[in-house]
Each structure stands twice: as C-alpha cells, then as structure tokens.
Amino acid sequence: MVKNKEKLIFHIDVNSAFLSWTATDKLLQGSDIDLRNIAAVIGGDEESRRGVVLAKSMIAKKSGIITGESLFSARKKCSNLVVVSPDFRLYQRCSSDMRKIFGDYTPYVENFSIDESFLDVTSYNTSKEAALKLAYDISGRIKKELGFTVNIGMSDVKLLSKMASDFEKPDKVHTLYKNEIKKKLWHLPVGELFMVGRRTVPRLNNLNVFTIGDLAQYDVKFLEYHFKSSGHMMWEYANGIDNSRVRFHKRELKGINNSITLSEDIKNKNEAYKVLIELVEHTSTRLRNIKKCCYSISITIRNQEFIDYSKSITLKSATDLTQEIVKTVKKLFDELWKGEPIRLLGVSLNNLCESNFKQISIFDVDNLYVEKKRAIDKTIDDLRLKYGKTIVIKSVLLKDK
Incomplete structure (x- = not known):
C-alpha cells in the first residue's frame, strides 16, 4: 500500500440489491418487465402472513412500503404490488461477480455484507479528479457488465465513506471528506x-x-x-473520527478483464473490432495504472444462444501497449469467431508481472519502438485522466461516439 498519501476509501453499496439482482436476472431470461420500474418487492412466504419485505423498488417505496414490514401490511399500502420470492444462490453469484470487478482495482477489499464492500484505493489517490474518475469507472463497469447500479461513497475515513454512500440514490457517487462534514x-x-x-x-x-x-x-x-x-x-x-482500517484478505491480482453485453447482437467483424478496441483501451489503461504488464491475453464471445467460448495466447514477452494488445485481440477474434451473432464480448489480460523493463540501448531498434509506443500511451492516459476519456478517440470509433 502506498505510504505518505491521504487515505482514499470507497464504500460501495448495491441499490436495492435483492430486487436489482432479481430484476437483472429476469431481464436476461427474456422478461420484458423490469421489476425496478414497477411497484415490486422481494419477500418471503406471503400466504403465511409471516413474510417480510427484504427489498423494494423506488415506486414501492413511494407507496410507503419499508424494508422489514410484513407483506400483508405492504399489500394494504399498494394493491397492485408484485411480490417475488428471494433467490439467495443468485444473490451470492451477483455479489461474487461484483467483487471480481473490485479485485481488478485493489486487493484491499472488505466484504461488509452481501451487497456492501469497503475498498482501500489509496494508491489511486493522486488527485480529486483521479479519485472521482476511478469511482465512476467502477460504477460504470458494474452497470455495463452486470446490469445493476451501485452507490459509491468516497472519503479519507472509512465511516464517512459509508455515510456518503447513503446520500441521494440510486446510481450516485458522493464524497464526504473530513473537511466536508459540517456542510454535508x-x-x-x-x-x-x-x-x-x-x-x-x-x-x-x-x-x-x-x-x-x-x-x-x-x-x-x-x-x-x-x-x-x-x-x-x-x-x-x-465528528468524523474513525481510525478503523479496511479489513481484507490480501490476494494477488492475477488479471484484468472487461466485458460488455451488447444492446443489439453484432453480426459483422468490423463492428466487433470496434467493441474490442474499446475494451482493450479500458483494460490496458488499468494495466498501466497499476504498473503491470501481461504475458497472456484472452477473449470471450457469447452467442445469441448464451453459449460462451474463449481463446487465449501466451506472449513471448510481457506487454502493456494498447496497440500490441489490440493486434493480438483481433487475431484471437478472427481465429475464434464462428460467424454467428454476438451477444457479449470480453477481453482479459492475465499472467501479470511488474513493468520494470531493462535499460534500453540506443542501437536497439525494437526497444526504441516499444518505448515510443509506451510514451504515446502514457500521454493519452494523462490527457484522459485530466480532461475525460473522450478527449482522445481513435478515428475508427469517432463516428460511433
């Protein structure tokens, strides 16, 4: 963990977790109704009158329904209430998928409950802009890859990060640093x-x-x-006084991955390339952020029948270059794709190592080329960090943007 830096703690809380996870799962199974957009609750045995509300939609909340009240009471407040039984296996799976994303950013993760985690991301605390960008990056990945939303509270104190995540919901990022407690x-x-x-x-x-x-x-x-x-x-x-630390079981970061479920199936190679380029830009930037290189690159394709298949390659030398990774990913795609409609694409960078490269010689043309490309990547990373990720866009993506 980086020393001599102000702490940066995230508290990440899933919005109406059980309801959101159930809604996301039903949508993936083909339902045309999003439980989050109707008066709905997750609850137990309604017929016995002993069932209680475990989670509720915003519309149900506006009817006065509260977590913990009986389903019998909730029905009185909202006659058209939709009640869905809980599925704890699904919730464990969704929680695990979310925490895999956390692991791409930091090994310092404390699982506070099934739908809440504290993250110590002090190593990213180079500026307020960088901290906010990281929060929105994590939030955006969860929404895009897993289909549900979270609130993120940011602070230099663990307690205050939790308080911040309880501010306005859903799908928000809030700060509550020690110097903000009087105001907020x-x-x-x-x-x-x-x-x-x-x-x-x-x-x-x-x-x-x-x-x-x-x-x-x-x-x-x-x-x-x-x-x-x-x-x-x-x-x-x-008074914002809390000296507790994020409690974690440290694990080595083994890889960085990113995937996207497409709003419409892709049916041609060039469109797939565009998605893959965006995924590579995202993963390679994160790779350089943690000062790592990868020896292994893999891609995943999910077809319209929800069947996944993958292909990977081990490189002769580790890399963190966007252009080199893009080239490899395109090659893997060409070898893997069977021509059917694509529902999901994913890129994974694995077998990581430290990015400590040997001192290069001015007569080593290959190494000079690598260093030039690395300098370009660093410049682009710095520009996007300062001005936003759309400040530099590859021309092939410009029309879509």
Missing part, C-alpha cells in the same frame, strides 16, 4: 448517523439533540454519563 453531515437528523438506533433517537431528542451537528457539539462527558461507552462512540462518529 451535520444538518442531517441524528438518526441517520451510523450506529444510532431507533431506540436511541428519542433519548437523544430528550437531550435536545436532533441533528448530527447537535450531537457533534454536545458535551462528550454528558453523553458518556447517559449512554456509557456508546455515547463517546456516537460523539466521535458525529
């Missing part, structure tokens, strides 16, 4: 502070503590008198 946090009702339960709120209100700001400015000794050790903890949280 203190005006909120005290019950919205993490670890302040429903039973605690009336007791705080009786002490004239109604907002998080009231709590932050309260006499901490008086809070300890009334709430013991939890009083001190609440006071610290209200």
Whole structure:
C-alpha cells in the first residue's frame, strides 16, 4: 500500500440489491418487465402472513412500503404490488461477480455484507479528479457488465465513506471528506448517523439533540454519563473520527478483464473490432495504472444462444501497449469467431508481472519502438485522466461516439 498519501476509501453499496439482482436476472431470461420500474418487492412466504419485505423498488417505496414490514401490511399500502420470492444462490453469484470487478482495482477489499464492500484505493489517490474518475469507472463497469447500479461513497475515513454512500440514490457517487462534514453531515437528523438506533433517537431528542451537528457539539462527558461507552462512540462518529482500517484478505491480482453485453447482437467483424478496441483501451489503461504488464491475453464471445467460448495466447514477452494488445485481440477474434451473432464480448489480460523493463540501448531498434509506443500511451492516459476519456478517440470509433 502506498505510504505518505491521504487515505482514499470507497464504500460501495448495491441499490436495492435483492430486487436489482432479481430484476437483472429476469431481464436476461427474456422478461420484458423490469421489476425496478414497477411497484415490486422481494419477500418471503406471503400466504403465511409471516413474510417480510427484504427489498423494494423506488415506486414501492413511494407507496410507503419499508424494508422489514410484513407483506400483508405492504399489500394494504399498494394493491397492485408484485411480490417475488428471494433467490439467495443468485444473490451470492451477483455479489461474487461484483467483487471480481473490485479485485481488478485493489486487493484491499472488505466484504461488509452481501451487497456492501469497503475498498482501500489509496494508491489511486493522486488527485480529486483521479479519485472521482476511478469511482465512476467502477460504477460504470458494474452497470455495463452486470446490469445493476451501485452507490459509491468516497472519503479519507472509512465511516464517512459509508455515510456518503447513503446520500441521494440510486446510481450516485458522493464524497464526504473530513473537511466536508459540517456542510454535508451535520444538518442531517441524528438518526441517520451510523450506529444510532431507533431506540436511541428519542433519548437523544430528550437531550435536545436532533441533528448530527447537535450531537457533534454536545458535551462528550454528558453523553458518556447517559449512554456509557456508546455515547463517546456516537460523539466521535458525529465528528468524523474513525481510525478503523479496511479489513481484507490480501490476494494477488492475477488479471484484468472487461466485458460488455451488447444492446443489439453484432453480426459483422468490423463492428466487433470496434467493441474490442474499446475494451482493450479500458483494460490496458488499468494495466498501466497499476504498473503491470501481461504475458497472456484472452477473449470471450457469447452467442445469441448464451453459449460462451474463449481463446487465449501466451506472449513471448510481457506487454502493456494498447496497440500490441489490440493486434493480438483481433487475431484471437478472427481465429475464434464462428460467424454467428454476438451477444457479449470480453477481453482479459492475465499472467501479470511488474513493468520494470531493462535499460534500453540506443542501437536497439525494437526497444526504441516499444518505448515510443509506451510514451504515446502514457500521454493519452494523462490527457484522459485530466480532461475525460473522450478527449482522445481513435478515428475508427469517432463516428460511433
């Protein structure tokens, strides 16, 4: 982990996880109804009257339905409510797929719950622009590759990143750094502070503590008198004080991959090439970001019958060059594609190594060529980081853009 840098912590929370995962799965199976766009909930046994709401759509929420209430009660609030039984195997699979994406960016991932994770991405904390770009990059990949949305909270403190992810939903990125808590946090009702339960709120209100700001400015000794050790903890949280770290089981990053499910099936090679070029630009940029090169390149094709097939190649020497990877990917595609309509394309860069290259000689033409190409890639990376990824576009993609 990089030292002497301000911490950068992401809290990533799936929007209405069980409902979103169920909706995405049903759409992939051919349903023409998106449960997220109707009054729908995920719940248990409705006939027994013991079933409860596990997740709800925004429309169901507007009807007053809350998580944890009985399905019997929810039906009274919304007569046309659609109730779908939970599928925990599906949820585990969706959660696992999401965390594979996290692993492309950092090994420092703490699984807080099935639909929530903390990521320590301090190594990317070179500027506010870079941090935001990373958040939108992760969010965009989840939406494009997996079909559901997340909220991302960004902070230099783990607690505050979680609070930030609870701000406006869905599909949002929010910051809540220590220097922003007075403006963004203190005006909120005290019950919205993490670890302040429903039973605690009336007791705080009786002490004239109604907002998080009231709590932050309260006499901490008086809070300890009334709430013991939890009083001190609440006071610290209200002031953005949290020294906890992202707890993780470190694993070595083995590869970087990116795939896209196409809105319309592709039926010709040139259109497939354009998609592959975009996928390579994305993966190769991330490869250079973490100062790695790859020895192995593979592509995946999914046809209209949802059958996947892949092909890979091991290179004689590792590379991080966009142009070289594009050339290899096109060759793999030509050898793999059977001519049928394509529903999904994926690119994977594996067998990674450090990008520490030997000192080159001015008489080594091949190495000079490589270094020139690497310099071009770095310039493009820097421009996109500063001005956005559309500042430099390959001419073959310009018409589509």
